[in-house]
Amino acid sequence: MDSYFSLTNPNLVASAICFLALLGTLFFYRKSRSHQEKKTMATSSLTLLAPRNWKYHVFPSFHGADVxxxxxxxxxxxxxxxGIDSFIDNDIERSKLIGPELVEAIRGSRIAIVLLSRNYASxxxxxxELVEIMKCxxxxxxxxxxxxxxxxxxxxxxxxxxFGKVLGxxxxxxxxxDIQRWKRALTQVAQIAGFHSAKGENEAELIEYIAxxxxxxxxxxxxxxDFDGLVGMESRMAEMRRVLQLDSDEVRKIGILGPPGIGKTTIARSLFNRHSQDFQLSVFMDNIKKKYVIMACSDDYSVKLDLQKQxxxxxxxxxxxxxxxxGVAKDRxxxxKVLVVLDDVDQLVQLEAMAKETSWFGPGSRIIITTQDENVLKASGIDHIHRVNLPSDDEALQMFCLYAFGQKYPKNGFKKLACEVRSLVGGLPLGLRVMGxxxxxxxxxxxREALPRLKIHLDRNGEIAGILKFSYDALNDEDKRLFLHIACFFSGEPVDMVERCLEKCFQDVRQGLRVLSEKSLIYSKSGLIMMSTLLFQLGRQIxxxxxxxxxxxxxxxxxxxxxxxxxxxxxxxNSSVIGIDLEWNKDITWTSERAFxxxxxLEFIRILGKGVNPLSMxxxxxxxxxxxWPMFPMPCFPSRFNPEFLVNLFVRNSNLEKLWEENKLLLKPGEAPFLYWECN
Known part of the structure; x- marks a missing residue:
C-alpha cells in the first residue's frame, strides 16, 4: 500500500519530504556506504551464526588510555x-599474549567493534585482539x-x-x-566500511547512530x-531446495503453484527468511494481486514503469x-546476486515489469513466483514449477490441532472428534486453520452439537465453501457486517484508517476486528488488514x-x-448501496450524469477502472x-461535490490540481479534519 499523509496541501508534502531528506544527511557518518555494502556487512556473512551459542552481543577492542x-x-x-550486552575486560589480567578467556570472549560475541584511535597500535x-577478531x-x-x-x-x-609511527x-x-600478522589485520580492518569520528563533530549523535x-x-x-514447528514445512523446504539448486550459479526462475489457501505464500516466506542472507540483495513483494493494482490504471507501459519502480x-x-x-532493472x-519473491502474481505484465528475463540478474540469483494461474508461469517461460500438494492425513490433523488446542495432538477425550472434523474439512490448510x-x-x-451443523453446511455448499460459510454463520450480526465490509472494500487497507472509517458504523470496531482475527477470518500484516482469497470471495458472494x-x-x-x-x-x-469498488482491469460503458x-x-468509493463520469459526482x-480514484481525469472536483465526513482521499497520478474552484467548509465546527490524503 502507498503511505498516507495528514497534510492537505501537496506543496507542504513536498516541503516536508525535502526537509526530511536534508535532515537525513546530517546523520550520514559513513564513508562510501552503499545499500549493498550495508546489507552485505549486516547479513551476508552471518549465514553460520545462528547455530552458535553467543555469550555477548558485542566485543569492543580499544586502547584504554585513549577512549x-x-x-x-x-x-x-x-x-x-x-538492551545490548557488551564484554567488559576489567577483571582480566593483561599480558603480552591474549589468554584463553579473552579468546573465548571474542569468539563468543556476535559483533566486534574495533575502536581504532591514535595509540591503538601501541x-x-x-x-x-585484532588478529583474533579478523580470524573469527x-x-x-x-x-x-x-x-x-x-x-x-x-x-x-x-x-x-x-598511527604508523606508533606502530613502528x-x-x-x-x-x-607477529609484525606481518598485525599489519595484515590493520590493512584488512581499514578496508571494512565503518564509522569515522573527526574532531568537532557531534559525538552524541554519532554514538546514537552507532548503537x-x-x-x-x-x-x-x-x-x-517464525516458521519453526509448522507442520510439514521441513519436507517442503527439502523439496524446494531441490528445485532452487542454490549451489548453482545459474539464474533460475521458480514457480510455486497451487489453489488459494494451500500455503504457497507460507512456503515462499519460509524460504526467504532462511536464505535471504545468502544474497547481496533480496526482496519479498507480497500480495501483488491486491496491493499493486492501484498503479495499474493506464496503458501497459505505464503499468510496467510503476511496477518496476516499486x-x-x-x-x-x-x-x-x-x-x-x-531497462533500469537490468542495468542495476x-x-x-539477488533473491526475489513475487507473491500472488495473477498477470503476465507483473512479471514482465519486475523479472522478465533471467539476464536481468547476476549469477546465482533466484526469482520465486507464487501464483494460482499456471498460464502466467508458462507465458513467462518458467519451467521449474513446484506444485503444492495437500498435506497428508496425519499432517492435516496436526495443523487442525495446533489451532484448536495449541498443540499438534488432540487433548484427552477429543481425539475421535478431532479426527472427524479433520475428515470433514479435508486437507486445505486454510480450512483447517479456520475450523481449528x-x-x-x-x-x-x-x-458434538456443532458437528451435525458442519456436515449440513458441507452438503449444501461444497467442502471448502461450506467450511468457511459455517464459520461466518457462527458470528453475531455485528461481526458479520464487519466481515462483509472488509471483504467487499477494506481488505488490504491500513488498520487505523479502517477503524476511523467504521468507528460510527459499529458499536466497537476494534473489538470486532479482534473477534475476526481470533476466528482466523482476517489477519494483520505490516499495519494492514488482510483476508485470504477464499474468504474474500465468500464475503462478496454473500x-x-x-x-x-x-x-x-x-x-x-x-x-x-x-x-x-x-x-x-x-x-x-433510494438505494441500499454503501460501497462501490470498480477494479482496475474492469470497465463500464457509461454513467449517467445523475448516477450518484x-x-x-453511499460511503465508500474506489474507482480503478474506466467509464465512470466524474460529472456524476x-x-x-x-x-x-x-x-x-487514481487517474481522476478532471483538474478539480465538481462544485456540488461536498462530502462532510471524508476520511480518506486518494487521487495519486490524477489530473487533479485543486479540490474546488472556490473555498468550501467541509467540516462542522469542532470536528477533526479527514486523516488520509494523497495527491500527485
Whole structure:
C-alpha cells in the first residue's frame, strides 16, 4: 500500500519530504556506504551464526588510555540502553599474549567493534585482539565494525602518519611473523566500511547512530523461528531446495503453484527468511494481486514503469528512485546476486515489469513466483514449477490441532472428534486453520452439537465453501457486517484508517476486528488488514446473494456489470448501496450524469477502472468517507461535490490540481479534519 499523509496541501508534502531528506544527511557518518555494502556487512556473512551459542552481543577492542573514560564509556552506555550486552575486560589480567578467556570472549560475541584511535597500535594486546577478531570474521563470519576515532582510515590501512609511527615503535624487537600478522589485520580492518569520528563533530549523535546500527545488525543476524514447528514445512523446504539448486550459479526462475489457501505464500516466506542472507540483495513483494493494482490504471507501459519502480525501490531501499524506462532493472541488477519473491502474481505484465528475463540478474540469483494461474508461469517461460500438494492425513490433523488446542495432538477425550472434523474439512490448510479457530475453547458437548451443523453446511455448499460459510454463520450480526465490509472494500487497507472509517458504523470496531482475527477470518500484516482469497470471495458472494436480480439493493457493488447497471440508471429512488469498488482491469460503458443522485447512502468509493463520469459526482452522498480514484481525469472536483465526513482521499497520478474552484467548509465546527490524503 502507498503511505498516507495528514497534510492537505501537496506543496507542504513536498516541503516536508525535502526537509526530511536534508535532515537525513546530517546523520550520514559513513564513508562510501552503499545499500549493498550495508546489507552485505549486516547479513551476508552471518549465514553460520545462528547455530552458535553467543555469550555477548558485542566485543569492543580499544586502547584504554585513549577512549575508555570518554567516548567508549558513552558508546557502552548507549548500547546498554538498547538492551545490548557488551564484554567488559576489567577483571582480566593483561599480558603480552591474549589468554584463553579473552579468546573465548571474542569468539563468543556476535559483533566486534574495533575502536581504532591514535595509540591503538601501541599495545601488542590490542593488536593481538585484532588478529583474533579478523580470524573469527574469516572463519565463521563474525561481524566486524571499525570505528576510526579522530583518525584517518588511510593511516590505518597503510600504517602511515602518527598511527604508523606508533606502530613502528611497537614493532621494534618483535618477531617478523607477529609484525606481518598485525599489519595484515590493520590493512584488512581499514578496508571494512565503518564509522569515522573527526574532531568537532557531534559525538552524541554519532554514538546514537552507532548503537542503532549495532541493534539493526543484531536483529538481522538473529535466527528466524517464525516458521519453526509448522507442520510439514521441513519436507517442503527439502523439496524446494531441490528445485532452487542454490549451489548453482545459474539464474533460475521458480514457480510455486497451487489453489488459494494451500500455503504457497507460507512456503515462499519460509524460504526467504532462511536464505535471504545468502544474497547481496533480496526482496519479498507480497500480495501483488491486491496491493499493486492501484498503479495499474493506464496503458501497459505505464503499468510496467510503476511496477518496476516499486520493485526497485524495495530491492535497493531507495524510496526516491527514478525509473525513466524499463531497462533500469537490468542495468542495476545484472551483476548482483539477488533473491526475489513475487507473491500472488495473477498477470503476465507483473512479471514482465519486475523479472522478465533471467539476464536481468547476476549469477546465482533466484526469482520465486507464487501464483494460482499456471498460464502466467508458462507465458513467462518458467519451467521449474513446484506444485503444492495437500498435506497428508496425519499432517492435516496436526495443523487442525495446533489451532484448536495449541498443540499438534488432540487433548484427552477429543481425539475421535478431532479426527472427524479433520475428515470433514479435508486437507486445505486454510480450512483447517479456520475450523481449528472455531472449535478452540469449546467443550466436548459443544463439539458434538456443532458437528451435525458442519456436515449440513458441507452438503449444501461444497467442502471448502461450506467450511468457511459455517464459520461466518457462527458470528453475531455485528461481526458479520464487519466481515462483509472488509471483504467487499477494506481488505488490504491500513488498520487505523479502517477503524476511523467504521468507528460510527459499529458499536466497537476494534473489538470486532479482534473477534475476526481470533476466528482466523482476517489477519494483520505490516499495519494492514488482510483476508485470504477464499474468504474474500465468500464475503462478496454473500453480498451478491442479498439481491441477485437488483444490484441496487445490495450493500456493496464489486462486479463491473452490476456497477454499470446501477450507475447507468438515473431514475429517482433510494438505494441500499454503501460501497462501490470498480477494479482496475474492469470497465463500464457509461454513467449517467445523475448516477450518484439516488445513491444517498453511499460511503465508500474506489474507482480503478474506466467509464465512470466524474460529472456524476455533482449529486454524490454527503455521507462519503472514502474516495479512492487514481487517474481522476478532471483538474478539480465538481462544485456540488461536498462530502462532510471524508476520511480518506486518494487521487495519486490524477489530473487533479485543486479540490474546488472556490473555498468550501467541509467540516462542522469542532470536528477533526479527514486523516488520509494523497495527491500527485
Amino acid at each position: 575508555r573514560t570518554n567516548f567508549l564509556s558513552h558508546v557502552l552506555k548507549e548500547l546498554r540502553s538498547k 599495545s601488542t594486546w590490542c593488536l593481538n 570474521r574469516e572463519e565463521f563470519g563474525q561481524t566486524v565494525m571499525p570505528l576510526f576515532y579522530e583518525l584517518d582510515p588511510t593511516d590505518v590501512k597503510k600504517q602511515t602518519g602518527d 615503535k611497537t614493532c621494534r624487537g618483535k618477531e617478523k611473523e 542503532t546500527d549495532v541493534s539493526n545488525k543484531l536483529n538481522l543476524s538473529a535466527p528466524c523461528s 520493485f526497485m525501490s524495495q530491492l535497493t531501499n531507495d524510496t526516491g528512485i527514478k525509473i525513466p524506462h524499463l 541488477l545484472k551483476d548482483k 479457530s472455531y472449535f478452540r475453547g469449546m467443550s466436548e458437548q459443544d463439539w 453480498v451478491q446473494k442479498e439481491s441477485i436480480s437488483e444490484p441496487g439493493k445490495r450493500q456493496f457493488l464489486n462486479d463491473a456489470i452490476d456497477i454499470g447497471e446501477v450507475l447507468s440508471d438515473d431514475k429517482a429512488g 443522485e439516488r445513491l444517498s447512502n 455533482n449529486y454524490i452522498s454527503r455521507k462519503l468517507k472514502v474516495l479512492i
